[in-house]
Amino acid sequence: MSSPVRISLDVMGGDHGPDVVLPGAEIALTRHPDIAFLLYGDSARINALLKDRPRLAAASTVIHTDVVVRMDDKPSQALRKGRRVSSMWRAIDAVRMKEADCAVSAGNTGALMAMAKVNLRMMSGINRPAIACLWPTMRGESVVLDVGASIGATAQHLVDMAVMGAAMARIVFDIERPTVGLLNIGVEEIKGVEEVKDAAAALRSADHPGLAYYGFVEGDDIGQGVVDVVVTEGFSGNIALKAAEGTAKQVADFLRGAINRSFVAKIGYLLARGAFRALRDKLDPRKSNGGVFLGLNGVVIKSHGGTDAEGFASAVDIGYDMVRYQLLSRIEAGMNDRPQVGRAAVADVSVSDELQVPS
Amino acid sequence: MSSPVRISLDVMGGDHGPDVVLPGAEIALTRHPDIAFLLYGDSARINALLKDRPRLAAASTVIHTDVVVRMDDKPSQALRKGRRVSSMWRAIDAVRMKEADCAVSAGNTGALMAMAKVNLRMMSGINRPAIACLWPTMRGESVVLDVGASIGATAQHLVDMAVMGAAMARIVFDIERPTVGLLNIGVEEIKGVEEVKDAAAALRSADHPGLAYYGFVEGDDIGQGVVDVVVTEGFSGNIALKAAEGTAKQVADFLRGAINRSFVAKIGYLLARGAFRALRDKLDPRKSNGGVFLGLNGVVIKSHGGTDAEGFASAVDIGYDMVRYQLLSRIEAGMNDRPQVGRAAVADVSVSDELQVPS
Numbered sequence: 030m031s032s033p034v035r036i037s038l039d040v041m042g043g044d045h046g047p048d049v050v051l052p053g054a055e056i057a058l059t060r061h062p063d064i065a066f067l068l069y070g071d072s073a074r075i076n077a078l079l080k081d082r083p084r085l086a087a088a089s090t091v092i093h094t095d096v097v098v099r100m101d102d103k104p105s106q107a108l109r110k111g112r113r114v115s116s117m118w119r120a121i122d123a124v125r126m127k128e129a130d131c132a133v134s135a136g137n138t139g140a141l142m143a144m145a146k147v148n149l150r151m152m153s154g155i156n157r158p159a160i161a162c163l164w165p166t167m168r169g170e171s172v173v174l175d176v177g178a179s180i181g182a183t184a185q186h187l188v189d190m191a192v193m194g195a196a197m198a199r200i201v202f203d204i205e206r207p208t209v210g211l212l213n214i215g216v217e218e219i220k221g222v223e224e225v226k227d228a229a230a231a232l233r234s235a236d237h238p239g240l241a242y243y244g245f246v247e248g249d250d251i252g253q254g255v256v257d258v259v260v261t262e263g264f265s266g267n268i269a270l271k272a273a274e275g276t277a278k279q280v281a282d283f284l285r286g287a288i289n290r291s292f293v294a295k296i297g298y299l300l301a302r303g304a305f306r307a308l309r310d311k312l313d314p315r316k317s318n319g320g321v322f323l324g325l326n327g328v329v330i331k332s333h334g335g336t337d338a339e340g341f342a343s344a345v346d347i348g349y350d351m352v353r354y355q356l357l358s359r360i361e362a363g364m365n366d367r368p369q370v371g372r373a374a375v376a377d378v379s380v381s382d383e384l385q386v387p388s
Numbered sequence: 389m390s391s392p393v394r395i396s397l398d399v400m401g402g403d404h405g406p407d408v409v410l411p412g413a414e415i416a417l418t419r420h421p422d423i424a425f426l427l428y429g430d431s432a433r434i435n436a437l438l439k440d441r442p443r444l445a446a447a448s449t450v451i452h453t454d455v456v457v458r459m460d461d462k463p464s465q466a467l468r469k470g471r472r473v474s475s476m477w478r479a480i481d482a483v484r485m486k487e488a489d490c491a492v493s494a495g496n497t498g499a500l501m502a503m504a505k506v507n508l509r510m511m512s513g514i515n516r517p518a519i520a521c522l523w524p525t526m527r528g529e530s531v532v533l534d535v536g537a538s539i540g541a542t543a544q545h546l547v548d549m550a551v552m553g554a555a556m557a558r559i560v561f562d563i564e565r566p567t568v569g570l571l572n573i574g575v576e577e578i579k580g581v582e583e584v585k586d587a588a589a590a591l592r593s594a595d596h597p598g599l600a601y602y603g604f605v606e607g608d609d610i611g612q613g614v615v616d617v618v619v620t621e622g623f624s625g626n627i628a629l630k631a632a633e634g635t636a637k638q639v640a641d642f643l644r645g646a647i648n649r650s651f652v653a654k655i656g657y658l659l660a661r662g663a664f665r666a667l668r669d670k671l672d673p674r675k676s677n678g679g680v681f682l683g684l685n686g687v688v689i690k691s692h693g694g695t696d697a698e699g700f701a702s703a704v705d706i707g708y709d710m711v712r713y714q715l716l717s718r719i720e721a722g723m724n725d726r727p728q729v730g731r732a733a734v735a736d737v738s739v740s741d742e743l744q745v746p747s
Contacts, residue, residue: 138574167638177573180581214536214626215497222539222623248630252638264581265624267573271607272628276635279526279611283670287663294663300656304646311642 033065034352035130036345037123040070041097041116043135043334043341047071050135051078053332053341055085060342061349062088067123069094069116094119100137100334107140108147117141121148124327131348133319135332135341142178142322142331149327152357154364157182158324159190159263160331161197162270163317163347166254170317172198172207173251175263176270178322182262184227184370187211191232192367193323194258195240196359200350202257206239210246212261212269227370228260235368239359277312315340319347323360328352392424393711394489395704396482399429400456400475402494402693402700406430409494410437412691412700414444419701420708421447426482428453428475453478459496459693466499467506476500480507483686490707492678494691494700501537501681501690508686511716513723516541517683518549518622519690520556521629522676522706525613529676531557531566532610534622535629537681541621543586543729546570550591551726552682553617554599555718559709561616565598569605571620571628586729587619594727598718636671674699678706682719687711 040050047070058064065088068075072093079086096115098107111118117136123129125148134141138160146158161174174194175182182190191209198207209232213225225245232242243256248269251259261269288294298305310316318340320331328351332344399409406429417423424447427434431452438445455474457466470477476495482488484507493500497519505517520533533553534541541549550568557566568591572584584604591601602615607628610618620628647653657664669675677699679690687710691703 167641180573212627214539214623214630248627248632249634249637251631252634261627264573265627268571268607268620268624268628269631271573272610273607273631273635275608275611276632277639278608280636280639280667280671282526284663284667287666288660291660291662294660297656297659297661297663301647301650301653301660302656303650304643304653304656307646308639308643312639 031063033063034061034349035065035067035128036348036352037067037069037120037129037132039117039120039132039134039136040068040075041094041136043332043336044100047074047078049336049338049341051075051082051085052338054089054345055082056338056342057345057349058085058088060346064088064345064349066090067092067120067129069119069123092119098136098140102137102140104139104143107137108143111140111144118144118148121145121327121329124329125149130352131328131330133330133332133344133348135334135336135344137334138177138320138331141329145322145325145327145329149325149329152324152326152360152364154367155189155193155324157186158322159193160320161194161323162320163201164251164259164270164273165312165317166252168254170201171251171254171257171259172201173259173266173270174323175261175266176320177263177267180262180264182224184224184231187224187228187260187262188231188368188370189324189364190260191228191240191242191258192237192363193360194260196356196363197321197323197351198257199239199359200354200356204257206241207257208243209240209258209260210243210250210256212251212259212265213245213247215247231368231370237363237366237368239363281309281312316343319344321347321351321356326357328356390422392422393420393708394424394426394487395707395711396426396428396479396488396491398476398479398491398493398495399427399434400453400495402691402695403459406433406437408695408697408700410434410441410444411697413448413704414441415697415701416704416708417444417447419705423447423704423708425449426451426479426488428478428482451478457495457499461496461499463498463502466496467502470499470503471506477503477507480504480686480688483688484508489711490687490689492689492691492703492707494693494695494703496693497536497679497690500688504681504684504686504688508684508688510683511685511719511723513726514548514552514683516545517681518552519679520553520682521679522560523610523618523629523632524671524676525611527613529560530610530613530616530618531560532618532625532629533682534620534625535679536622536626539621539623541583543583543590546583546587546619546621547590547727547729548683548723549619550587550599550601550617551596551722552719553619555715555722556680556682556710557616558598558718559713559715563616565600566616567602568599568617568619569602569609569615571610571618571624572604572606574606590727590729596722596725596727598722640668640671675702678703680706680710680715685716687715
């Protein structure tokens, strides 16, 4: 049997802390018995909860921490008070110290990203981190990034995200060359998307072995599952994700309200509830819970702060997969021959120069 | 009775041209008998269709044009071949010549915006146009802009859009001070949203009589109807709109598929179909059809290219309202005392300077 996957947990993170994190870890452990957990947090609370969970207790090491990063702490606050001493920092630090293969936290995104950047640092050649999520589509799921790590992106950042997102998609979907699309808007000849166009040119001409560049996709193509990986900068990515989540919730709420207003409709709902359950299942945010931080020297997974044990287990699952199937070395391999922005254009110029040489 | 609202139509625009535009115009005319239409396009086709529509014919003047801007023409191509001679240009030109109060086209967005900018020019003090749409929400509808006129926005552009969007919302929702939110992402202290923050500071301190500034909203707040007007730059606005539209379609398609796989579920659907109809009605893209171009010296409405007569009629309706309730003079009034970016900060500095004067 291969060596265990060692996962460090920020047990105090999220809206519910240990009450969700530990049951979630237990669920993930039943699916992946080869996980070894490092549990960072209030040891009294953790040990009390572990009493009724002998199997989780057997797979876990508890490390006491006093400081908790709160959900509304700003990144700078979190760093000031939580550096070296908080459960969040220590969970990340375990990855840096090679004591864990991956850290999972339901704590606040800004603080987690700030600590991860400060502690793990960026991978060589990558300037900015990205957060990748799994987006439910008509065809299954797609990887979408960046959904909020940073705002704006140069063409090279977009290309780097394509390479990193494809590395993740290879693991999640088990396909050799995932299709990658660049998110764009449909209006032609509009000024200001030079970065997106330059990234497209680089990706198209590079023919990178780790991904199949598809072209531009628009906002409505994401949910259709047109490509395996959708790349955009973090502002538009975050807004697209939340607008889509909001719409799904809005549709569900509206339908529930409309059904509840009529007795006959309620009967109808009961008869059709298999279909409704399938829909709820399909759109269950818990199943696609787990934002993967990309570009760092280590695997860090962000769980939704308000999720339940099932949702937290999904975040642990995705961390497990990223470690077991070697996300970092796949990204490194992809970055070795990453497409260079501008190289294509330069090559074109030299060809045309050659042609113009008087013969 | 007040004077008629004169609406010029690009009859050749859209996927279906006259076959949708004229029936759509007729529907709008039954709702607003005081419309006078100028119909630009192939007069033979138009007159043939008007034969069976005596009421529309009586309210219309037909002006023959030879050139059609196609749905896939780039803006520059459209201007080259269509300037002065196409149905699209002529419909806009009627507004410039004060022969019409408003132009409506289902033609391609980029070409329509390019022609509108070139021909009507920007309103004094406004640097960039915006496209505003009506977004169905849990509470009704909200005005969202910019959904794709231009990419990126300075703080002052965002403020100008707030003023213009509020002017439109006052008409559509008949409220004196619509609430306005700036679209942002939730992560604190992230670099790159200085424009959004500066616009927020200006809007907050200005206390503009035409709008009530709410604060930041996130992508999922749009569909909840948290504010009457949502302001963002065109790239993220377009992507948010399409992601939401895509999700609504995805949910509907999935539910339809799930219901069709089971006989009992089909029976259930029949019983609950009132609720489904209410949902379809709520999300009917035809009802919120009609993007309003803001910032130009004239009212131009963009209809979806693929819509049907009912959808085109909605676009005419919104143009009618914008004229009848004086969108342009409302925007002008709002711009007269528009919040100035930086002024708030400057005021703060002088106060603190005063305090530091040795006494």
